[in-house]
Amino acid sequence: MTVTAEPATTPASVFHGVEETDDNRWYLIDDLRLVSASTVAGIIDKEALKIWAAKLAAQAAFAELPAVVIASRIKPCGNTGSKCSGEGGHDSQERCDRCPCLECKACMTAWLASRHVDHTRRRADEGTRVHDVAEWWALHGEIRPYDEDIAPYVKSLLAFFAEYGLTPDDFLVSEAIVVNREDGYAGTTDGIIIIRADRTDAAAKLVSRVTGIPWKQAKKRGITVVLIIDFKTREGEGPQFYAPQALQLTAYRHAKTIRIKNTDIEQPMIPTDGGMLVQLRPDGFTARLVMTDEDTYRRGFLPTLATATWVFEHGPAAISSRTFVLPETLAARRRKAARDAATTGDAPQTITHPAA
Ligand SMILES: [Zn+2]
Ligand SMILES: [Zn+2]
Structure with a gap:
């Protein structure tokens, strides 16, 4: 799918909302129905x-x-x-x-x-509220009131900000929809942040791992990197990551455009130096750089997207008893359609009989 640039006088695109089934999501943008990158990553069995x-x-x-x-x-x-x-x-x-x-x-x-269904629903709700706290901080520079049940995650969020010396200004973007019409998907990124090596030792070491520049040198020179991040809340102890989480972040990073919140304006995707998962747990946080390069996109995400698209669009027909129909059944269906057309007064279909 290719969309040519529209004249500057019209809004770039219109977001109509998210269509959700049990655990799948689609973004309705203009007249497109774009599968969510997290739905795509979710088809990988864990x-x-x-x-x-x-x-x-x-x-x-x-x-x-x-x-x-x-x-x-x-x-x-x-x-x-x-x-x-x-x-x-x-x-x-x-x-x-x-x-x-x-x-x-x-x-x-x-x-x-169904215990896991209820559990997942509750955890998703907690996750959303923690994300809201992070977004508010990035936009307004303060921690807004939150419910007691998410307090341990908010504490870990603040620890993450402190560890890397982050300020709200370091969030170039927080919670935004990213779109890739060409490859056919969309998603919601938690944020794009600048890590500045001169802020803390941890920040310098993170910059060093992305750039290959020794951390003390990176710190002295004030090197910065731009990372696309995804917050994950986890109830259990200790870090745990899954490969599909890297695919999801890879998809966000390789989107073509990013929507400015509460507007119909879409701008080119902000270039980033890498992707990082930030896992927030009651016992702390883990910031983990993950593979989000071109190779991960080409050989990891895109084939998964193709498979997911096939499963959603062609999967039901692939195994349906209606797919391979007997010729006799087809002929009977055509006759019935002709009869129905005749009784409803629609233009009669011409049925030619072989000459007697
Ligand atoms: Zn009932
Ligand atoms: Zn019963």
Whole structure:
């Protein structure tokens, strides 16, 4: 897809919002529906996540042991999979006669099996609020009031700022949508920051790792690097990173344009020297430089994007019983369409019969 530059008098582009399914997102920009870079990275299977999800279910079973024992003796209510509440249904607080009973063996099994879903939802909400604190700081230079439950992450965020001597001015961008129409994706970057070697030893060492200049020299010369960053909150102890996180950051770094928040203005992407994940945990933070170069983009992200696009656009048809249709069925469908057209008064289709 190529979009030619529009005249300067019209807004560069219009953002219509984000379309979300269970765990996939698309950015609606102009008349395009661009898959989110995090959705793309998310299609890579992570074995550790399965083990983690199973562990949560096992822990919940032990925590609720009496209820589990009782449930084991209650016959399935038959409503376990009912989608009566939520979107298109009644309020989640209300009850109807199609509601899952939440007490039978089947309902208990479903509840245990979905512990990771609830956990992920809660963690995503915490993550969003921590991001909001970071964004506010970058824009206004102060830490705005926040809920007590995210206090440990905010403390780690401040420790990160202090370690590298960052000030709000060092955020060239915070929370912005990045777009790549050509390759067909979009995303939201947490920020693009300047690391200045003369601020702290840690900053000098970070600059040194990116540039190859010895850190004391980098510090003396006041060398700077520009990094695209992504904040990740993690509840567990100690750093843990996954390769798909590097792909996500790579995609952001290789976007073509970046949108100025709350405007329809898109400007060329800001060039960066590298990408860094900043993991915020209750026990501290880890700032980790990750591979985001051209090779990671070409051989890592783009093939994953192609696979994800295939899965979303062609996956259902690839295995559908409707894909390889018997010629007789096709002929019958055509006859039915012709009959329907005749009865609804549409222009009759000409059906030619072989000469008798
Ligand atoms: Zn209900
Ligand atoms: Zn039930």
